[in-house]
Amino acid sequence: MSNTMDLSVDLSGKVALVTGGGGILCSQMAKDLAASGAAVAVMSRTQSKIQAVADAITAAGGKAIAVSCDVLDRDALEAARERIESELGPVDILVNGAGGNHPLGTATVNHCSAALLDDTPEGTRTFFDLDLEGVSFVFNVNVIGTLLPSQIFARSMAQRGEGCIINISSMSAYTALTRVGAYSAAKAAINNFTGWLAVHLSKCGVRVNAIAPGFFLTEQNxxxxxxxxxxxxxxxxxxxxxxxxxxxGNPEDLSGTLLWLASSSSRFITGTVIPVDGGFNAFSGV
Ligand SMILES: NC(=O)c1ccc[n+]([C@@H]2O[C@H](COP(=O)([O-])OP(=O)(O)OC[C@H]3O[C@@H](n4cnc5c(N)ncnc54)[C@H](O)[C@@H]3O)[C@@H](O)[C@H]2O)c1
Structure with missing residues (x-):
């Protein structure tokens, strides 16, 4: 099945910030938003990756800047906000795409057993071997890395009475996937937080939704x-x-849902998590 990019929305005059914009899925999102007319701030930690995305957008006739920043660093986020506001204007669309996993927060086997606990082979990790630093890394980047940019960038949306936040969840948020317990719990928190923030900001004209991608073949997996x-x-x-x-999935398979959630055509939609998963979440396996 091929994906057709036939959804056209007009985001001209809007400013979008895509965290994780140097990555595989979110670099495509930054390009989609720019192709729809938004001026885009592309944010990740690695300057070379985000500069390449911003350059590709500019070469295609769009407007973009690369903003290197750690989404867990409040001061750096404040500095990024000042720069984005002075170069592009206040952010109208925030995509919280920065996220990821850590091997030390991940089990290497689907199931634990008494035999494995009696004699755990080198390199094998059950739940009991999960490293708290690895688990904290996963909780921080996915949960705090969504909460903190929302605090910094949605304040002005709430003051102006318009804007939207799009969080990035995962299939592991609904029913945990084997091995990735910390990642699954963190993404479940994203679903819950999306609903909470949507309600909290509902009187300020700010909508909050999430996309839950299914399985996309990327360099990481x-x-x-x-x-x-x-x-x-x-x-x-x-x-x-x-x-x-x-x-x-291909990164472009997220484009339609992203643009729909970012545009006024979804103005009555807030607090939702939209699976884009080829039916994975609907299938019981039988
Ligand atoms: N690839 C998949 O199949 C898949 C499926 C479901 C959900 N997701 C989610 O989609 C999002 C993007 O995933 P991806 O596959 O494109 O991953 P990716 O690793 O290609 O991109 C992640 C980006 O986030 C950035 N990042 C990580 N920590 C950061 C930090 N502290 N500050 C700033 N930037 C930071 C990285 O530099 C990178 O640019 C993630 O939230 C991921 O959990 C991915």
Whole structure:
């Protein structure tokens, strides 16, 4: 199935900030928002990656700046806000895309057993071996890394009486995926927080929604989901068997939902989490 980019929304005059904009999914989101007319601040920690995204947007006729910033650093976020407001204007659309996982917060086996606990092979991690630093990293980047930019950038939206926040959740938020317990719990918190903030800001004209992507083959998960000869790993096959549409997603598959949530055509929609997952979340496996 091919995806067609046939949704057209007019975001001219709007300013968008995409955190995680140097990454695989969110660089596409930054490009989509810019192609729809928004001026875009592309934010991640690595300057070279976000500069390449901003340059690609500019080369395509759009407007973008690269803003290097750690989403967990309040002072750096305040400085970024001042720069974005002076160069582009106040942020109207905030995409909280920065996120990720950490190996030390992840189990290496699907199931624990008494035998594994008696004699845990080198490199094997059950729940009992999860490292608190790895777990904290995952909670911080996904949860605090969504909360803090929302505090810094949505204040002006609330004061002006318009704006929207789009958080990035995951399939692991609904029913936890094996191994990634900390990541799943953190993304579940994103779903819950999306609803809470939507209600909290509902009288200020600010809408808050989230997109829950299904499985997208990216450089981070390619080794986990595929084999060296290009086939599917056992985990990749399990995912494919649970995805009724029968494909991994492409970053462009998120574009329509993103632009719809960012535009006034979704003006009556707030507090939702929209799965873009090829049917994964709807399928019981039977
Ligand atoms: N790839 C998938 O299949 C998938 C599925 C569901 C959800 N997601 C979510 O989508 C979002 C984007 O994922 P991706 O696959 O494009 O990942 P990615 O690693 O390609 O991009 C993540 C980006 O976030 C940035 N980032 C991380 N920590 C940061 C920090 N403290 N401050 C600033 N920037 C920071 C990274 O530099 C990177 O640019 C994440 O929230 C991820 O959890 C991804």
């Amino acid at each position: 390619r080794a986990l989901l595929t084999t060296e000869d290009g086939g599917l790993s056992e985990r990749g096959q399990t995912i494919m068997d649970s995805t009724p549409i029968g494909e991994f």
